[in-house]
Amino acid sequence: MDARPLLAKLSRLDRRAVFAAIAVVVVLPFLSPFDLRATPSEATLAFDAALEKAIASGRPLLIDVDFGPQTVAEMEPMLLAVLDRVFAAECKVVFVTFIPEASSPLRRYLERAEAKHGLVYGEDYVFLGYGSAYAYTMYGMGTNIGAYFHSDDRGTKIAELPLMRRVKSLKDVAAVVNIASNSFPRFWVQYGVAPFGFDLIVGATAVNATDYYPYLQTGQIKGLLAGGRAAAEYEGILVDRGVMAGPGDATRGLGSQSLALAVILAFIAIGNAAYFLGRRGAARKARP
Amino acid sequence: MKRALGYRVPAALLLVLGLFMAIQYYIPHPIVQAPKELILQWKQPINAYIIFLALGGLVAMHVRRVVRRRERWGYSVLTLAAAAAMTFLGLAYGIQDDTVFADWFAYLVTPIEATMFSLLAFFVASAAFRAFRARTVGATILLVSAAIVMLGMIPTVQDAIPPLGDAAQFLLKYPNTAAKRAIMVGVALGAISVSLKAIFGIDKTILSKGG
């Protein structure tokens, strides 16, 4: 059976066939789920170590959550894992966000965490709410948080919150954790770490994370969770450490992701095979 | 007078304030930092006002499209209705979590945007299928590098062939960082050069002398 006409047809395959294949492969694992464990990468181990160091210091943390509902699948598991870790260790945390649509999901996560860990608002954690003009506020918070957040998300004045009396500026926090689906970590480096030099720990989507490897290498960020896969790796670490009862959504998503990658590689192979056969066939036809 | 206001005054403001914003970076003294802090705080309200004007421009465009019955004007009616409804809900009942405004955002805007975002999974596959063909040396390197990283990221493959996972990590850690670092340096030099050109009035595109 001469494979060439089949492969030739495949190389001009309509992209909708590729779309259909991806849809099938992503849905399948959820109908018959299988649990896949991922070996943690260096960046994930650095993230864990940096967060543990910040918790051990006993000083409060600032967590800046900048992901909207669109990137929930990849970023929510990261945030939930970090919340479990910091509150299990009774660490005090100040939350903030620089994108408006992150506020309401973050309130829901914090309400669930408050119930789960028995937290007291104002003492164990504070949510400062949404601050606009991100880069400038980050730069300003380095010296004076009160100037940019007169009151918290619930409208109470900063001075009335016990935790905020301990956190006047970013010099008073052990580390800044930025879970972001956009490029805000880059602004934290440029307007926060460069001028003020505190520890920055980043959770990002896979695509933005490849941007931050240079920052990890230069030490400008101390740890990096790179995408949903790193979230699954970190879930594994916390499950082994007994902080999380069982694997979260990120681990379950690994199945879909692995199959989808395999399908894309198959299409790339087909495309190249057809391309070379097409060229060789044309070359043979060209010879007299 | 019109000539001066038209170009020379903005150009002078750009020169003086531009140099100040650059030089303040090196002078922590409060006399310099206080005005800078003030200027940074102005950004938020001015930004909001500029957005209102642009939204007004958008609404005006859709109204013109309806009035002049341009192509697909029916859809513009939908846009105007949606904008009016959302604005009314927000102004009348507030925008806190428990309002209809928040529900509309959570159950109308968010799913559409999240699904648009998820289309990327399909487009990244079709782009890979089309573009990763070993036509030239550069395209071949791109293809091989992507294939190694993809294979290295599949947990079963990584456990079956450990060196593949290491190769993927190597590519992401060293050549990828080298490429990004060179691009970042180039971009930074380009950005500084463009800033200087604008501040010193060499590049007049934005403040558009004349015309």
Add this chain to the structure above:
Amino acid sequence: MSGDPYVWIAAMLTIGVFSFLVEDNPVFCAIEHLLVGLSTGYMFCVYWYRVFVPELVRPLWESGAGAEAHLWVVVAICVLWTCKYIERVKDLAKIALAFWLAVDLGLAIPTEMDAGVIAQVLGTIDVSFDGAIVNVVGEMVLLVGTVAALTYFVFSKPHRGVVGATAKLGTWVLMIGFGASFGYTILSRIYLLIGRVLFLLRDWLGVVG
């Protein structure tokens, strides 16, 4: 199967957007225009309640003429910017634009030099050849790769001879880097699709636990 009408609407909209993959159709066109309209309303209200009123209108309203002087500068800039839409005084808007340009472009010079040049150059010279062989090779690749890739961005010398060869090597380093991050990005894109699939299968149809 979910009984909540909002979930049904969200599911219909999700399927409507996916239909764009097959081809552009009136349903997607309607959803797109609906989205633009809703976003317009959303942005107006969010910026009105969260920024414009608390930062400018309320302070001005409460303290009247005695407001901190700097708020009047904000008003002045807003008025100047509005002139862009009034034909006779159009050029006045350039003053507001110049202010805006000065703040961002002025601040870009030192911050770009810090984060874009100095940090990256210091990172490049911080080579450490101790440790495993793969790290030593890696550090070499990183050092030579960065220099070669930067040579690709040399504009005033024709890419011939030594410069040409280095720039060629630089192009290959760029291609390796792009290939690696493209491959790595596919992961997060698939997670996005997983998020929508979970919404349809779990929240809407209730097929998945």
Add this chain to the structure above:
Amino acid sequence: MRASLAVLGLVLALSTSAAAAAAPVASAAGKRDGEARGWFDSKRAVNLGAVVVFAGLFLWFVRTGRKGRPLYLRPIAGLSAIDDAVGRAAEMGRPILYAPGLSSVTEPVTVASMGVLGRVAERAARLHTRVKVPNYDPLTYPVAQEIVRRAFAKVGRADEFQPDDVSYLTSRSFTYAAAVAGMMTRERTASNFFVGHFFSEYLILAETGVATGAVQIGGTDSVAQLPFVITTCDHTMIGEEVFAAAALVGDDPVSRSTIRAHDWFKLLIFAFVILGAGLKLAIDAGALAWTLDGLGVDGAQRVIARITAALYGG
């Protein structure tokens, strides 16, 4: 204006280098209370030095550029392809799409994009072709409109310019992606330009453009999106090439000449990298300590420790 520019440049260079020289005195005063309160933050002396050197090179090449000496600059792929792309759209009688990216016009890359937009709009005006510019940023929107209007006027076709072609859509990235994808498919734009800063939504625009069969030219400084620009565009301007293209596009000899400043500064970076890496290797291998002892320098360890902290503190 030229004289005042040169004088100002000198004043800038002198005052900042004087400040750099006075750094130890001023910073010592500032250091006493831990936080740099004085007139100079010594932690940023290196940054200041680098900026002063770049500004000096820049102003030097502004001067030589004014003398009008022809300067060689290697061709930039995306730039030379503009004319063919516009020609193709004119032949097919279909509009051009120009997406100036998502950053504000006050960001350097968008300023560069406005320069390229001016060239594209001018070519399009000459060939009676419409240029659709969907905007994400409320500040870029009126500036882009002004630039396209000026391009049509410059070619004497002010009447053919349709203001609604340059429109503001929204400041939400995926609403913008949906609207532009719809625009490309329905208006059947023949050539698409994506020049500026993009985020994840870029691939939605570009893949939709490829599906419509359009010729695509891309240029961006966003490192994360470059892999997708490479695989979806016929011509790509990588990072700094966007800034170089903007300098070349105006055919202004002074702007062209400033690109030499980039290259000379890169030369300094090459030298610094080679010396810096070499010195680090010498320190690691202990060669530096050995030579210093050989030369009878006492306290070699203290000197090396200070060098390591300064250069490789990281």
